[in-house]
Amino acid sequence: MPHFKKIFIATAFLLSMIHGVVSALDPSDDPLANYAAEKVSENTWVVHGSLEFPTPQNKGFMNNPAFTVTDKSVVVFDPASSLQAGEGLLKKIKKITDKPITHVFISHVHGDHWLGNQAIKATYPDAKFYAHPQMIEAANDGEADNWVALMENLTEGATKGTEAIVPDIALSDRQEIKIDNITVRAYLDDWAHTKSDAMFVIPEEKVLVTGDNVTYRRIARMSDGNFQGNIASIEKALETEVEIVVPGHGPTGGKEILGIFKSYLQTIYEASEQAVEDDKEPYEVKAELLPSMDAYHKWSGFEGEFGRHISQAMLEAEDANF
Numbered sequence: 001m002p003h004f005k006k007i008f009i010a011t012a013f014l015l016s017m018i019h020g021v022v023s024a025l026d027p028s029d030d031p032l033a034n035y036a037a038e039k040v041s042e043n044t045w046v047v048h049g050s051l052e053f054p055t056p057q058n059k060g061f062m063n064n065p066a067f068t069v070t071d072k073s074v075v076v077f078d079p080a081s082s083l084q085a086g087e088g089l090l091k092k093i094k095k096i097t098d099k100p101i102t103h104v105f106i107s108h109v110h111g112d113h114w115l116g117n118q119a120i121k122a123t124y125p126d127a128k129f130y131a132h133p134q135m136i137e138a139a140n141d142g143e144a145d146n147w148v149a150l151m152e153n154l155t156e157g158a159t160k161g162t163e164a165i166v167p168d169i170a171l172s173d174r175q176e177i178k179i180d181n182i183t184v185r186a187y188l189d190d191w192a193h194t195k196s197d198a199m200f201v202i203p204e205e206k207v208l209v210t211g212d213n214v215t216y217r218r219i220a221r222m223s224d225g226n227f228q229g230n231i232a233s234i235e236k237a238l239e240t241e242v243e244i245v246v247p248g249h250g251p252t253g254g255k256e257i258l259g260i261f262k263s264y265l266q267t268i269y270e271a272s273e274q275a276v277e278d279d280k281e282p283y284e285v286k287a288e289l290l291p292s293m294d295a296y297h298k299w300s301g302f303e304g305e306f307g308r309h310i311s312q313a314m315l316e317a318e319d320a321n322f
């Protein structure tokens with residue numbers, strides 16, 4: 001075989017190898033391509049997103065979009081972080097049913113949970129979008145634009161083209177919305193993970209969608225949150241008649257995951273209250289508390305958030321003392 005021909009074959013082989021590796025990592029522009037829609041109850045599916053923060057690799061997909069198929073339509077909860085992720089979710093839904101998406105429920109103002117609205121609106125212009133009244137206000141007040149820019153920045157342009165479709169139907173606490181053969185009951189908080197949180201129960205499915213009031217195997221950021229309010233919201237969730245809990249981030253589980261995250265928040269808050277009384281510094285609390293936080297050491301984000309959470313909980317405990 002002539003030398004150049006050998007080189008040509010070797011190069012072609014190498015190129016096909018590289019191409020194979022690249023396409024295994026990135027089979028398409030669909031941020032959900034490497035994630036499955038997992039059935040969690042009779043008619044409800046969840047696509048469990050990455051446990052990381054937004055990166056060019058995960059294209060900003062990091063939450064848990066969920067959907068329930070009714071006898072006539074599809075109800076979506078938190079349709080992910082961008083136009084592209086929303087389109088990916090539509091593809092997943094279409095593999096399961098041809099029924100149209102008619103209702104969309106948003107858990108809170110953080111854009112990783114709802115910027116996928118745009119894809120739904122484009123395909124189903126009549127779909128109704130619901131959220132906490134404070135979610136709607138904050139999003140229209142600048143948070144929507146902040147999140148569009150933040151996502152594009154952190155993903156280095158992977159979410160380009162995303163426009164915020166802000167929900168326009170305000171929910172009230174314990175409101176029940178009948179959709180075909182199912183019900184969606186909203187639980188609203190004044191201040192938990194944010195000042196805009198709604199959790200959703202679908203009683204017929206025994207499913208609770210918590211938004212970021214509850215996370216599992218990933219530590220939630222609390223920079224917009226309130227420890228006491230978040231603990232109270234989880235106590236409300238514990239009283240609901242559900243068996244399946246879909247957290248804002250991390251795997252779906254049973255009601256036990258409510259207790260696991262509540263215990264994280266409560267351990268920190270109670271130690272912080274005591275530390276304020278004893279006049280201790282946050283770093284002392286951190287050192288004392290660390291050995292008892294074994295269950296959370298491996299959670300994504302623990303390293304970065306734990307110290308911050310103690311400082312914040314101590315400020316909150318100080319405020320509560322006055």
Ligand SMILES: [Zn+2]
Nearest residue numbers: 108110193212
């Ligand atoms: Zn959040």
